[in-house]
Amino acid sequence: MAAARDKSLPPVPRAHSMGRNQRRHTSSLISSGLYAIDEISWPMPPGMSLPPLSPSAPEETPTYLVDKMSRLHVFTYVATICMALLCTQIGIGQTLATLREIGASFDITNTSDLTWNLAGYTLAIGTFILLAGRLGDAYGYKRVFLIGFVWSAVWSAISGISVYSTHSLFTVSRVLHGVGAALSLPNGFALLGSTHPPGPQKALAFTLVAAMAPIGLVVGALSAGLLALAWWPLAYWAFALMLLIIAGAGYFAIPQVIQKNAMPATMRDAVLELDIPGAVAGISSWELICFAWNKTSQVGWKEPYIWLALISGALFATLFVLVERYHAPKPLVPFHALSSDTYLALLVGACGWSCFGIWIAYTWQFAENIRHASPLLTTAYVTPCIVIGVLATGSSGFLLQHLRPSIVMLLSLLAFTLGSVLIATMPRVQTYWAQLFLSVLVMSWAVDTSFPAITLALSHSIERQHQGIAASLASTVFYYSFSLGLGVARTVESYVNRGDQSTRGKLRGYRAALYTAVGLAGLGLLICVAILLKAQFRRRAGCRNCRGNQGKQEI
Structure with a gap:
């Protein structure tokens, strides 16, 4: 009897058989944020429905916390979560805008020697973000989210106080500030993912958070540029106060989410749970x-x-x-679940995002040190990234409905390459509307479409039971490659200009660093082509369902 029933059931479809509606829902969620990846919907075979557990047990619709909250409460809650990514990007923008003033306070004339202050901040975010997510799973998303803001506030204040001490203290404070950002960022997305039901409301919430990235960069640079007119430490002290206010508001606005797992009771349990x-x-x-x-x-x-x-x-x-x-027993990175496609997608992300890190740092230095623009004018130069970034973030879901992630990745890497070439070949004297403006537009589109495309590609290449790791890996690679790319570019610059601080020497070094960005983007392009050729070979060989590819999709 049981055997007959089993034979009557149609086989469960694999990932590549998702219909257009499921793909649309999936891609829109993935394009909107980190933890939306957990909500991928898998289609039911036509004519098949699962029976209830017992004849008398009615089907229950799961309830989510936002369903029990007022509209004002939901708005305040989502706005608080948006502050996580906004403040993370503010930390980058304010350091970019005040590098010259910081160097003058510590008698450092070569602003390129100060790029470690920027690289150290993003390095801390990239290296701690996986552990931070696990801390939230173990001790509560809200608790770790708020601790991250308070921790960041303390070290932002110390960054300002370091003006009375040494540059080493400023550097250490920037790195430790990045740890606080790493604590808040993944747990903010986890809060949204666990309190919102799948659907348009959740997609909108994640889209709003993702739109904070370009806004935060410009807000950080603008506020720091204004306060630096008086004294640059004021920017870090004001930011510390802002972080504390957000933490206080979040204590009341963020609902208490029930943890999936029990909190570790002993030190041994904590070591195993946190890996x-x-x-x-x-x-x-x-x-x-x-x-x-x-x-x-x-x-x-x-x-x-x-x-x-x-x-x-x-x-x-x-x-x-x-x-x-x-x-x-509970690895941070389940290597056994990763495929060759996963590693290729991560390499593409590393190439593109390291290129972006070099581009933003050296475009800023080009404007300030070669064209002698003020921090406020340089901020105005990159302001169009807000409009393009928001449009790219909102439209990436639509784009991924009609194109495979690998195609979107290829287009993004082409944009990374073009944007870097425009700055690397830009003359000392030229109107803003020629190459600089076009480069800002192209790079803004590239960075805000590459993240959802690579996140979706990772989702397709990872087994279904490990889907939650996809966006976390993408975020780790994003911030870490940003930092590592700056280190490589700075090394190239130092060997090319050999300490020459004249305008010609600086320009020669900057161009070398920017051509490094072009090379990294070009390497990413080649990897994208390899991914496409690999997919074409699989289709021709007819091995899409061969062993090792079950539960996965083409990227």
Whole structure:
């Protein structure tokens, strides 16, 4: 009897059989934020329905916290979560806009030597974001979200106080500020994902959060540029006060979400739940490698500690893979679930986003140090990124309905390449509306379409039971490659201009760094082409359903 019933049921469809409606819902959610990936809907075979558990048990519609909240409460709640990404980007913009003033306070004339203050901040976000998400799973999303804001406020205030101390204190404070941003960012998205039902309301919430990225960059630069007219530490103290106000508002506006898992009761439980051995190995590896590349621009490769950092970082990376694959019961990165497509998509993201990090840093320095623009005027130069970024974020879901993620990735990398070439070849004296304006438009579109495309590509290449890791990996690679790309570009710049601080020497070094960005974007293009050729080969070979590809889609 049971056997006959089993035979009568149609087979469960695989991922590639999703209909247009399911793809539309999936892509719109994925394009809107980090944790929306958890809500992918899988279609039911035609004519099939699941029976209730018992004849008397009626089907229950799950309720979500936002269904019980007033509209004003929902608005305040979503606005508070939006502040996580907004404030993360403010931290980048305010440092970009005040590099010259910071250098003058610490008697550092070469602003390129200050790029570590920017790279260290994004490095901390990239290296801690996976662990921060796990902390939220274990101890509550709201608690970790608010702790992140308070932590960031403390270290933002210390960044301002460092004017009375040394540049080393300022650098350390920027790195530790990034840890606070890493705590808030993934847990903010997790809060939205767990309190909103799948549908237009949830997609809108994630779209609003994603739109904060370009806005935060400009707001940070504008506010810091204005306050720097009086004294640059005021920007960091004002930001610290803003972070504390947001934390206070969030305490009342954010609902208490019921945790999926019980809080670890003992230290051993916490170590296993948080995967502390893997976290220590991974964070040590990423920090050491990035530190070596950023520091070598100042001291060169002749210093033994640079090589020691690189070798130690490689050893820790090997240890991280071994721990995650063979030892950790709950690994931060489930390597066994990742495919070759996953690694290729991550490499594409690393190339594109490291290119963007170089572009934004050196475009800013080009405007200020070569064209002698003020921080406020330079901020005005990049302001169009708000409009383009918001439009790209809102339309990326529509774009991904009609094109495969790999095609959108290819278009994004073409835009990264074009935007970098426009700045790298830009003459010293030229109207803003020629190359600089076009570069801002192109790069803004590239960065705001690449993230949802790569997130969706990762989702397609990872087994269904591990879908939640896709956007977390994308965020980690985004911020880490931003930092590492700056270190590589700064090293290239230092070897080209060899300390020449004349305008001609600076220009030569800046161009070398920007051509490095072009090379990275070009490498990403080649990887995109390899992905497309691989997909074409699979279709011709008819192995889309072969072993190892079940539960996955083409990217």
